[in-house]
Amino acid sequence: MALPNLHGVARLTADPELKFAASGTAVCTLTLAFNSRRQNRQTGEWEDAGVHFQRAKAFGQVAENIAESLTKGTEVAVSxxxxxxxxxxxxxxxxxxxxxxxxxxxxELRRATARVHKVERSTAGQSGDSWGSTPTNSTDEPPF
Known part of the structure; x- marks a missing residue:
């Protein structure tokens, strides 16, 4: 049976916490607050309708990118x-x-802007990477 999926917009309740496992894998933990707002029919004012706090984890390069990019209070789209x-x-x-x-x-870009910086990855020591490695055929043509 597949694990249940969750998709939504939340806010970070604290700065992400980045640690490294004994194996060297990056692990980032964070707490997200999902809340609902509704408009009061009599006053027309917006009011909070409830909140759900959820611990979240990410691993590897994603964990490092989260710790580098997001801070407490940031509104995020998650899946x-x-x-x-x-x-x-x-x-x-x-x-x-x-x-x-x-x-x-x-x-979440409804009320904020972001500048994206692509993370450069090294292809040294990786096999089977036709895009990042030097072509092995004599014509230097793409491998397809």
Whole structure:
């Protein structure tokens, strides 16, 4: 069975936290606040209709890009899969919590602007990369 998907617009409640696993993989954790607003029919004023706080995680280059690009209060568009994390606390009690494994995240551009900088990736040591490596045929033609 597939994990449930979540797509929406949220706000970061704090600056993203970037750590590195023992393997060297970057792990970024953040908390998102999803809220609803509705217009009061009698007064015409907008009011908050509820909020849902959700922990989220990203790994690898995405984690590093999040930590470099986003800060507390940033409104973001997110897409990811909900998963239940389980652990045992220091008192030996089993705990669990839902976490959103981020597939994509970016600034919401309705009320903000952003400047995109493409991350350069090294192709050294990678095999099978026809676009980033030097062609091996004698005519220097594309590999297709």
């Amino acid at each position: 990811g899969r909900l998963e239940t994390e389980q652990w045992t606390n220091e008192q030996g009690e089993k705990r669990s919590a839902a976490v959103l494994l981020l597939d994509s995240i970016g600034p």
